[in-house]
Amino acid sequence: MVAPNLGLEDVIVGTSSICDVNGKTGQLIYRGYDIHDLAAHTTFEEIVYLLWHDDLPRRSELEGLDRELKAARALPAPVVSFIEQLPKTASPMDVLRTTVSLLGIYDPDGRDNSVASTRRKAVRLTAQIPTIMATFHRSREGKGIIPPDPSLSAAANLLFMLTGEKPDDYAVHTMDVALILHADHEYNASTFSARVTIATLSDLYDAITAAIGTLSGPLHGGANEQVMRMLLQIDGEDEAERWIRGALERHDRIMGFGHRVYKTDDPRAVELKEMARHLGERVGQAQWFRMADRIQKVMLEEKGLYANVDFYSASTYYVMGVPIDLFTPLFAASRVSGWSAHVIEQLENNRLIRPRSEYVGPTNKKVVPLDQR
Ligand SMILES: CC(C)(COP(=O)(O)OP(=O)(O)OC[C@H]1O[C@@H](n2cnc3c(N)ncnc32)[C@H](O)[C@@H]1OP(=O)(O)O)[C@@H](O)C(=O)NCCC(=O)NCCS
Numbered sequence: 001m002v003a004p005n006l007g008l009e010d011v012i013v014g015t016s017s018i019c020d021v022n023g024k025t026g027q028l029i030y031r032g033y034d035i036h037d038l039a040a041h042t043t044f045e046e047i048v049y050l051l052w053h054d055d056l057p058r059r060s061e062l063e064g065l066d067r068e069l070k071a072a073r074a075l076p077a078p079v080v081s082f083i084e085q086l087p088k089t090a091s092p093m094d095v096l097r098t099t100v101s102l103l104g105i106y107d108p109d110g111r112d113n114s115v116a117s118t119r120r121k122a123v124r125l126t127a128q129i130p131t132i133m134a135t136f137h138r139s140r141e142g143k144g145i146i147p148p149d150p151s152l153s154a155a156a157n158l159l160f161m162l163t164g165e166k167p168d169d170y171a172v173h174t175m176d177v178a179l180i181l182h183a184d185h186e187y188n189a190s191t192f193s194a195r196v197t198i199a200t201l202s203d204l205y206d207a208i209t210a211a212i213g214t215l216s217g218p219l220h221g222g223a224n225e226q227v228m229r230m231l232l233q234i235d236g237e238d239e240a241e242r243w244i245r246g247a248l249e250r251h252d253r254i255m256g257f258g259h260r261v262y263k264t265d266d267p268r269a270v271e272l273k274e275m276a277r278h279l280g281e282r283v284g285q286a287q288w289f290r291m292a293d294r295i296q297k298v299m300l301e302e303k304g305l306y307a308n309v310d311f312y313s314a315s316t317y318y319v320m321g322v323p324i325d326l327f328t329p330l331f332a333a334s335r336v337s338g339w340s341a342h343v344i345e346q347l348e349n350n351r352l353i354r355p356r357s358e359y360v361g362p363t364n365k366k367v368v369p370l371d372q373r
Pocket of ligand 1: 007021218221222241252253254255256257259260261284303305308309310
């Protein structure tokens with residue numbers, strides 16, 4: 001047996017033409033396009049098309065996908081009733097995981113794993129995850145559920161269903177870019193989980209349910225919520241530096257910093273940092289950005305660690321009025337597009353994923369009968 005590589009660091013376990021991450025140069029590429037170019041010139045719907053096909057859509061192709069996504073946003077009535085009966089205190093990520101699993105039971109394509117069927121299921125899931133989030137959030141607040149609005153883009157509709165108010169263009173653009181930035185990230189933990197799950201020839205719902213569970217942990221998507229809870233504990237900008245130095249002295253793990261692949265700026269954090277700054281200034285809440293900026297400087301100076309995607313998304317979502325416990329579901333609302341692309345790619349050239357472990361337990365033991373132990 002070769003020595004185990006805990007965490008599979010730098011291990012290549014497959015090929016993919018969906019997404020490339022270059023940790024040395026800080027580049028993120030979706031199907032050949034740089035993330036900064038995509039963030040500046042496309043919409044989330046174009047990214048969904050890009051991830052599910054080989055290239056960006058022509059206008060008619062985009063309109064076709066957009067129509068399908070809009071038509072699929074409403075949840076089946078029994079699923080809405082199910083969400084309404086859940087405890088108001090439930091974690092939205094638990095609600096999302098369980099409801100996605102439930103949706104599989106109602107999907108007209110059943111467990112058909114053909115590409116056409118899996119793509120139809122992916123359309124439904126991508127359209128319905130924001131509806132699940134908003135339905136649970138409105139229901140736990142005792143507010144009326146807002147039906148999806150087919151005149152709105154994915155980003156605008158998501159904000160509208162949460163708040164009941166039509167968002168302004170700036171908020172829609174910010175949300176749209178956030179969705180673009182989170183859509184895919186190569187073989188990250190939740191995507192790998194989705195690929196392992198579909199590789200048994202289960203189905204898309206199984207794979208996405210597993211991926212949501214994997215995303216929820218604080219070492220992965222759950223970090224964005226923890227970042228905001230940390231910022232809220234700090235008493236102002238001037239306190240930030242002292243606070244973070246104290247946390248480092250206690251050897252605390254600081255959420256929103258470090259990355260398995262990026263050893264330089266995470267390009268998503270570069271985009272989000274600017275968005276957090278602009279948005280904070282615009283709504284008169286610049287303190288979060290300033291606090292975060294001070295923390296980032298100390299982390300780089302003391303630990304050589306860069307901010308990752310979750311660090312600046314936290315204050316961006318917060319000043320947009322998104323409740324903290326919906327930050328990670330929001331990540332899932334975007335990443336479902338990447339997960340689905342990977343599931344389809346895995347199915348196209350599938351082999352069961354089954355690694356080995358090195359056995360380090362006891363050997364040659366003999367069973368002592370129960371009444372003699
Ligand atoms: C992302 C993450 C899980 C990557 O982990 P990894 O590649 O396994 O790296 P390790 O946990 O082995 O960390 C390597 C070293 O950096 C330190 N480190 C890494 N991230 C750190 C952080 N956020 N805060 C403090 N120290 C950190 C570790 O303590 C370790 O130091 P040591 O070698 O002195 O023990 C890790 O950086 C982390 O926990 N970050 C915080 C959670 C987060 O933001 N997750 C979202 C990722 S997009």
